[in-house]
Amino acid sequence: MKSPLNVFSEIGKLKTVMLHRPGKELENLMPDYLEPLLFDDIPFLEQAQKEHDFFAETLRKKGVEVLYLEELAAVSLTDADIKKQFIHEYLNEADIKEEGAKQYLFDMLFSIEKPRELIDTTMAGIQKSELPEIEKKHLSDLVSSDYPFIIDPMPNLYFTRDPFATIGHGVSLNRMYSVTRRRETLYGKYIFNHHPMFKDADIPMVYSRNENTRIEGGDELILSKKVIAVGISQRTDIVSIEKLARNIFKEEWGFEHVLAFDIGQERKFMHLDTVFTMVDYDKFTIHPEIEGDLTVYSISKGTKDLVISKETGTLEHILCKYLELDSVSLIRCGGGNITAAAREQWNDGSNTLAIAPGEVVVYDRNTITNKKLEEAGIKLNYIPGSELVRGRGGPRCMSMPFYREDI
Structure with a gap:
């Protein structure tokens, strides 16, 4: 039986994706209780839905099948x-x-x-x-x-990237950082166990929502058929990454390395994909503020056990080494200007969704970063995000690929 899940890259042509159209949960946000619900502001639901519908239609026009979490x-x-x-x-x-x-x-x-x-x-x-x-x-x-x-309402649900992540032919059904988001993974549990599309497919679970250490999908990036990147962040524990690596390597899908990016514990860098995304075979967006202090560890598949080491050298060198490339381009959020970078990273300028090699979906508001992407030869599909961005997430955050073509 052909697996309904196939994600072996960040950039392979996107065929099927899951979204969640914002609903009444946003109308249950209140100023006094924003912090425990992980919001900084209250989006205007009607406008947020219009923006989200534009996002979904942009994907459909590119031949992407759009599925909805709620359905x-x-x-x-x-x-x-x-x-x-x-x-x-x-x-x-x-x-x-x-x-x-x-x-x-x-x-x-x-x-x-x-x-x-x-x-x-x-x-x-x-x-x-x-x-x-x-x-x-x-x-x-x-x-x-x-x-x-x-x-409590679940206002973070439109960030479908986080509760579970498609990896290879399987799913990382995540243990969420915050209590307020842990119920979100319950929908994934029932979808993969009982939905007609999945119930007979015997979907492997490479992480369990019942684990006692946290991990979220915004920290899980598939860089190639051999390499996965995972952020050590506010939302993902170091221990979880080792658990994930062991389970993935058992599946014999071809993954050989997990690179753990230590991006710190700040909310503004809550996930790896808020500061780093892949946009082409050899091109990446990055928030310049993390470059200086970024530490990368490698977890590799050994003959008997995991081989774990701290990587030395620049990020460019590490990416070239593991992706087997001669060179890579890092496209800096805000063009490297510290003021523009801070502003546009807060508005998810680094959070792009690749729908094919060298083609991405971005918020239209991040004009400086978008110009740099275009100058690097990346094709951009612009979507509005004045209300959606209030939840601190961009196009990648709002999408969970189920199927990408192999590259």
């Missing part, structure tokens, strides 16, 4: 038992303080007949004001708080 998850609830299991897991992971509310919430969610409506409701979160007065039997019920939600 895949809905189709995965194939019978009453699976639906019941999903709701139980969702509620158990929702950190509900009021014991008396759990049974009511289960009954409420189970009574929703349309699977897509159920999925949308779980993504949006549930306000306390949506519940009736419930008999208070427990101390947790009696001690009320001013917090408005019985279940």
